Amino acid sequence: METTPASNFLQTIISDDLASGRVTEVVTRFPPEPNGYLHIGHAKSISVNFGLAEANGGRCNLRFDDTNPEKESQEFIESIQADVRWLGYQWDGEVRFASAYFQQLYDWAVYLVEQGQAYVCDLNAEQAREYRGTLTEPGRNSPYRERSVEENLDLLGRMKAGEFGEGEKVLRAKIDMASPNMNMRDPILYRIRKVAHHQTGTDWVIYPTYDFAHGQEDAIEGVTHSICTLEFEDHRPLYDWFIDNLPVQSRPRQYEFGRLNPSFTITSKRKLKMLVDGGVVAGWDDPRMPTVSGMRRRGYTPAAIRKFCDMIGTTRSDGVVDVAMLEFAIREDLNENAPRAMAVINPLKLVLTDYPEDKLEELTAPHHPSREELGERLLPFTREIYIDADDFREEANKKYKRLVLGKRVRLRNAYVIEADEVIKDADGNVVEVHAHTIANTIGENPEDGIKPKGVIQWVSASHGKQAEVRLYDRLFSHESPDRAEGDFMDHLNPESLRVVEGAWVEPSLVNAQPEQGFQFEREGYFVADRFDHSADKPVFNKTIGLRDTWND
Known part of the structure; x- marks a missing residue:
């Protein structure tokens, strides 16, 4: 299957790198944080990272950036792996974890301290915000910035040993408190978190920040093109600073592309969690959710999702994509393949x-x-x-x-x-x-x-056989629920789900396999529910209607 988007500036960069000899093999990575279920925006990132590696004869790693154990779980790890496989991709080698590199990352933190480029800071969170400055005013140096190398090494070792409480101390890079880029104003490298980790247990009580860990993980794995969404563009100078100032094995480069923002859709993990926790939806895999598992349960197909990602291309600008384009890709695939x-x-x-x-x-x-x-x-x-x-x-x-x-x-x-x-x-x-x-x-x-x-x-x-039919529609009635006036919950579509208990289906549908899709003639496209469908009680979810509005 062709996976390289028609419009993809990243492919141009990779082609130039291969032609110039800067790289001989393309290595990318998909680095989710295991703190939630993947959504349609992640599907785009997956298609970019795996697709570029695939198109250029390279390889793509699946790496969990598990540096924040308080919000992470094995459930999310397993769901993410299942989603990547379902979308039709396979990562290179074993699944990787940032936590597998914790000792190496700590050793590099010690190296920065020894070089006079990192220090232990005692400012609390409120004080640190005050010292950091604003977008228009430079920050001020921490009063602990000039601690000696020996004192910093001693304090860092004691942080690692668990002698201090959470929030008492952090390790910071010594860069430039007057930098116009806020990310360069002595960022935090390590903070104290006395919680068990899903991979390392209680081995660690200090954890690296994402900014400190990410580039070094790329270097350890030999990643050539570290591709992320546009909100990380301001973090790239910091990414490069760590690579330039540490004895890493390779020199990855970061590139950013515009994230996918479909209309009528929320992709904030925090807000999606609110929908789940508040009982607005039945779970992360509710067919109204924009999660990969939700789209799968609704009857969307991997081929259609990948086609949609190709259709919208990969650009350097953020923007809202009409969700009707995704619906068009779904209809086109199901019209061709659904019985x-x-x-x-x-x-x-x-x-x-x-x-x-x-x-x-x-x-x-x-x-x-x-x-x-x-x-x-x-x-x-x-x-x-x-x-x-x-x-x-x-x-x-x-x-x-x-x-x-x-x-x-x-x-x-x-x-x-x-x-x-x-x-x-x-x-x-x-x-x-x-x-x-x-x-x-x-x-x-x-x-x-x-x-x-x-x-x-x-x-x-x-x-005929009686069946339960779940008629799904868009979860939100507003085109931009995240930007509309008031709370995003105010724009929930009250007609997003209607359950019909007494529908009748032709008898052959009793033998439908879970996740098997059909066109119910003149009604739309439906799928046998992934979990609830059985011969004793057929259950079908409406995937989408027959009529396309995007390509009129």
Whole structure:
């Protein structure tokens, strides 16, 4: 599969590096923090890092930047690995962890102290903010900045031994408190955190910051192109400073690209966690969530997500991408590959009064209109069937192309029928339609001259199966919920989920495998739920409707 985006300035850089001999093998990495589930923005980053390595005969590492154990867990580690695999990528060698390099990183911190380029600082958080200055005013040197090398080494060793409490001391790089780049104003390298780590247990009570660890991890692994999103551009001088001032094994270079911000979508991990913790959604894998696991459960396909990432390209600018582009990619993939099936979500009983009560016909229909290799399915046809209530009216104008009293319509893959009468309940609601079949309108030689107004779907009342159908829509009704006035929660779509317990589906769908997608004809694309679907209780999630709005 071609994975290099059509518009990708990073490919130009890599091609030039290979041509000039600066690198002989392309090595990239995907470095998630294991503090949440991956979302659509991470899918873009995955496609960039793995795709560029793949396109250039290189390799890509999966490395967990696990330097903040308070927010990390094994659950997130496992979910991230599953997401990367599901998207169709495989990392080089074993999974890597920043924590595997903790001793080396500490040794390099000692090296900086010995070189007079790092010091232990006793300022508390409030004092440190005051000394740091502002965007328009330079910072001031810490009163502890000129401690001797010997004192700093002693204090750092005691920090590592656990002699001090959290917040009492930090290790800082000695760079430039007057730098216009706030990241260069003596950044923190180590802080005290007396919590167990999911990989190293209680071996450490001090942990490196992401800024200190990241570039050195790249150097240890021989990464040639350290690709990240644009918010890290201001961190690049610090990334380079560490590489220049430490005896690292290689010289990685950092490049930034614009992050993916789809419309009608939230990608902040903190806000996604609020949705989960507040019970707004059923979990990180709720099909309304923009997480990879949520999109997977909704029936999005890896091929469609990768296609979408290719469509939007890779540029140096941030911007909002119309989520309809993603929906277009999903529809295009499912239209080509999803088998067809019939389902009646709003059932209305229809009785064919001329059809024998004990008669059963096994009709056939293709699984896909243009893919003969997918074969055929059997459709049991009986006297009593269900049609969708929206497919019948007692009276209608000529624009209505479905069943009307006294008019004809074709049952898909079956007979032409004509509606004769209705049965109503005490409130005047239609609860049953009586109709008759038109002779010789099925099979190889249907009667000439029969021109029904339309085609509707149906399911046998005695052989069909009841199913739960979950009708999903966008979680937010505002195009930019993150930027709209008020709290982002104010813009939740109250119609984002409707559960239908009494839908009817054709019997072949009972044997659907979890995560198998279908086009329910005239209804949209649906998927057998990854966890809840079974033969005893079929459960289908709506993936997306049939109509595309982006490419109109």
